[in-house]
Amino acid sequence: MSTRKSLPIYREPEPEPAGEGDEASRRDFLKLTAAAAVLLAGAPACDTSSPEFQEVLQRHYWELTPDDKKRIFARLEAKTKALTGVSVKISDPQPLEGVHFAYALNLTHCNGNRRCVEACARENNLPNDPQMRYIRVIELDNGSQHLEKGTAYYDPERVPQPGKFYLPVQCHQCDNPPCVRACPTKATWKEPDGIVVVDYNWCIGCRYCQAACPYHARRFNWVSPSIEPDRVNPNQGYLSNRIRPVGVVEKCTFCLHRTRNGRYPACYEACPTGARKFGNLSDPESEVRRIVENKRVWILKEELGTEPRFFYFYG
Amino acid sequence: MRFWTTFVVAVALVVGCHPREQKHETVSGVKGPDAKHAKIEPRSPMLPAYPCSGCHAGRQPKTQRYELKEFHEVRNHEFSHGEDAFWCYQCHSSKDIDKLVTSTGELVTFDEAYRICTSCHGDKIDDWRDGAHGLVVGNWNGERTKKSCPSCHDPHDPRYPSIKPEPKPAPPKGLKAL
Numbered sequence: 001m002s003t004r005k006s007l008p009i010y011r012e013p014e015p016e017p018a019g020e021g022d023e024a025s026r027r028d029f030l031k032l033t034a035a036a037a038v039l040l041a042g043a044p045a046c047d048t049s050s051p052e053f054q055e056v057l058q059r060h061y062w063e064l065t066p067d068d069k070k071r072i073f074a075r076l077e078a079k080t081k082a083l084t085g086v087s088v089k090i091s092d093p094q095p096l097e098g099v100h101f102a103y104a105l106n107l108t109h110c111n112g113n114r115r116c117v118e119a120c121a122r123e124n125n126l127p128n129d130p131q132m133r134y135i136r137v138i139e140l141d142n143g144s145q146h147l148e149k150g151t152a153y154y155d156p157e158r159v160p161q162p163g164k165f166y167l168p169v170q171c172h173q174c175d176n177p178p179c180v181r182a183c184p185t186k187a188t189w190k191e192p193d194g195i196v197v198v199d200y201n202w203c204i205g206c207r208y209c210q211a212a213c214p215y216h217a218r219r220f221n222w223v224s225p226s227i228e229p230d231r232v233n234p235n236q237g238y239l240s241n242r243i244r245p246v247g248v249v250e251k252c253t254f255c256l257h258r259t260r261n262g263r264y265p266a267c268y269e270a271c272p273t274g275a276r277k278f279g280n281l282s283d284p285e286s287e288v289r290r291i292v293e294n295k296r297v298w299i300l301k302e303e304l305g306t307e308p309r310f311f312y313f314y315g
Numbered sequence: 316m317r318f319w320t321t322f323v324v325a326v327a328l329v330v331g332c333h334p335r336e337q338k339h340e341t342v343s344g345v346k347g348p349d350a351k352h353a354k355i356e357p358r359s360p361m362l363p364a365y366p367c368s369g370c371h372a373g374r375q376p377k378t379q380r381y382e383l384k385e386f387h388e389v390r391n392h393e394f395s396h397g398e399d400a401f402w403c404y405q406c407h408s409s410k411d412i413d414k415l416v417t418s419t420g421e422l423v424t425f426d427e428a429y430r431i432c433t434s435c436h437g438d439k440i441d442d443w444r445d446g447a448h449g450l451v452v453g454n455w456n457g458e459r460t461k462k463s464c465p466s467c468h469d470p471h472d473p474r475y476p477s478i479k480p481e482p483k484p485a486p487p488k489g490l491k492a493l
Contacts, residue, residue, distance in 0.1 A: 099456075106447065114481035131485035152484060158477040222488075262454040273475065274450035274467065285352075286455070287446030295447055315442055 030056060051075050060186070061199040061239070072201075073238065080243050083225065086232040090242055093260035095193035101254050102194070102281040104291045104311045105168060109275035112137050112159040112166030119270030120170075123255055124241040125233055127226055132219050134252040135170040135267060170267070171196065171217035171252035172300065172308030179209035179218060188249075194281075194309050195256050197239040198249060205247040214301050215308075218251045254278070281309070353451050353461035357426040365425065367412045376409040378402070395472045406431050406470060432464040439464075 034056060047053065054075060059068065073090040080088050117135045126132045138147065139154040142163050150167065160166065177196050180188055187202040188209055210218040224246040236242040237257030244250050255265040259278070268276045279286035288311070291297065297311040359365050364386065380402045383391050397405065408416040415423050417434035433440040442448035443464070450467065453459030467475060 096456075104447075109448075109475075111475070111478065112480060113478050114483075117484070118481045130488045133484055136484070153486070155480075155483040157479065159480045160477060259455065262456045264453075264455055269452070271450075272478070274448070274462070277446060279455045283456075287451065290445040291447045294441075294445060313447070315447055 051079065055201065058201050060202050069238070076238075076242060080232075080236075083243065084227060084229050084232050086229050086234060088232065088234040088236050088242075090236045090238055091257060092238045093257060095191050095195075096260060098280075098282055100194045100281045100309075101173065101259060102279065102288045102292070102309045102311065103173075103254070104277040104288045104295075104297065104313060106275040106277065106315060107165055107167065107312055108314045109273045110137075110166045110168060110271075111273055111275075112139060112154065112161075112164070113272065115270040115272060116168060116267035116276065119266045120252070122231065123233055123258075123266035124252075125227055125231070125236070125243055128228075128231075129226060130222065132221075134217070134219065135168055136216070138167045138169060139164050140167055141165075167300075167312070169215055169217070169300065170310070171254075172215050172306065172310040173254060175307035175309065176305060178212040178214065178304075178306060182208040182212035184208065191239075191256075193260070195254050196251070197253055197256070198251060199239065200242070200244050200248045200250065203248040205249065207249060209249055214304050214306065218249050220249050221246050353446070353453070353459045355426075355429070356460050356462050356466065358428050358463050358465060359425045362425065365413075367407075371412040376404060376412070378404050378409060390471055393469075393472050395474070396470065426463075428470070429464050432468075432470070 034053065054071075058072060064072065069092055073092070076090050077088055080086065080090075114137055117133050117137060120126070120134050121128075121132075124134065126134065136152045138150040138152050139161070140146070140150040142165055147167075154161075154164075173190075173194050173196050175190075175194070177190055180190055180196060184206060185202060185204055187204065188196060188198045190196050205220070207220055210220060221244050225243045227243065232243075233241060235257060237253075240253040240256045255263075255267075259265055264278055268278045277287050277291055279288040281289055281292065283289060291313060292311055295313040295315055297313045299308045299311060364370070370386070380399070394401075404416075406415055408414040408422050410416075411422060413425075415425060415428060415431045417423060417431055419434060421430075421434075423430045429440075429443065433443070439448055443461075446461075449464075450462040451459050452462070464470075
């Protein structure tokens with residue numbers, strides 16, 4: 001137990017024989033509660049190796065050993081199979097050395113067709129009832145940036161409409177993320193490649209991060225997951241698109257289960273106009289790097305100091 | 316005084332005769348497949364009637380505008396490029412019908428169609444080469460293919476068409492439709 005890396009705010013109890021009480025961690029409290037529940041419910045009916053019991057005792061992602069992960073992924077795969085009837089593969093791709101992901105979006109080319117929104121929903125197992133979507137495409141008047149006067153509910157027969165431009169907004173993977181600082185349990189953090197992720201099994205659903213995000217990028221699971229079997233994407237990442245439980249917050253992860261394996265995000269591949277650009281900002285030859293260096297890029301709500309990894313440009 | 320004059324002239328000569336290396340002298344990918352550079356998608360396999368000489372061999376090219384028939388009939392109505400000034404042989408070569416011709420009279424293959432487009436629209440070549448303009452498919456850190464201009468812009472009617480959008484999002488539960 002002492003070999004595990006400990007979280008800064010939830011310290012493991014010191015291995016001293018005396019002096020308990022004050023040092024009791026959440027983990028011990030949960031263990032005690034679980035033990036009490038076992039006693040109350042009648043010991044013969046309870047099994048400490050049951051998935052529910054294991055889920056309650058699961059540690060934070062940072063503290064998981066490879067063996068823990070293997071066990072947890074198998075448990076989640078079985079759970080998904082029971083829920084949807086689909087056999088899925090949950091993986092845990094790690095950040096790549098020297099890679100810092102960034103997105104660039106050409107607003108001259110975006111015509112508001114929402115193909116990205118739908119492709120994202122398919123890729124990330126987003127539910128339809130109630131509908132959840134990571135990307136919002138906001139229709140704005142040409143020459144204005146009054147976000148409050150724009151609408152995401154435009155519905156013309158054909159796009160683009162004259163006199164309008166379209167601003168897709170999703171998680172900006174900020175370098176100074178207000179959502180991460182708002183989280184009281186460290187269930188969300190910024191990975192070395194720049195992606196802000198959520199450990200859905202550690203999130204307590206307080207929604208502070210949702211309130212802190214100035215880009216309206218986080219979504220809350222108000223109800224238990226419901227997803228049609230034919231919409232389940234079997235290629236799932238533990239920190240990205242696996243089926244989320246009720247009562248947790250989720251968000252765009254630049255499709256890290258794809259991008260950390262060298263592929264483009266689903267929204268990028270769906271864009272028919274070529275408005276979306278994605279790549280490694282640390283690679284001087286990459287497209288996003290050349291765009292950031294050579295085009296006049298701007299970021300949304302720059303005055304808030306969030307330092308997004310999501311750049312808009314014209315041209 | 317003479318020494319300094321000689322020195323300055325010598326430095327100027329050295330600098331002048333050794334131009335700094337041009338980093339992006341050619342369009343990326345032209346040199347061949349490379350993990351860092353995108354390959355350019357060849358166009359000729361996508362053309363249903365290529366090679367054009369299959370029909371045009373032995374025909375006299377008509378350089379004046381006239382009513383098209385049969386295979387090209389649709390272009391009578393769908394041609395919208397350069398107002399009335401343009402006709403077939405602005406871009407297609409009248410000497411070799413399987414080739415295209417740039418604004419400076421250079422013959423290029425259909426696979427290099429981007430050279431035709433950028434011989435007039437030169438402001439787009441930098442953006443396209445750097446990846447700011449155009450579609451790139453494949454893997455961000457591996458093999459990737461850059462689409463040529465005519466993949467998105469029909470050269471005979473180049474404006475990107477307006478398309479039907481996906482349905483609008485559902486409003487949050489409990490709120491009326493916006």
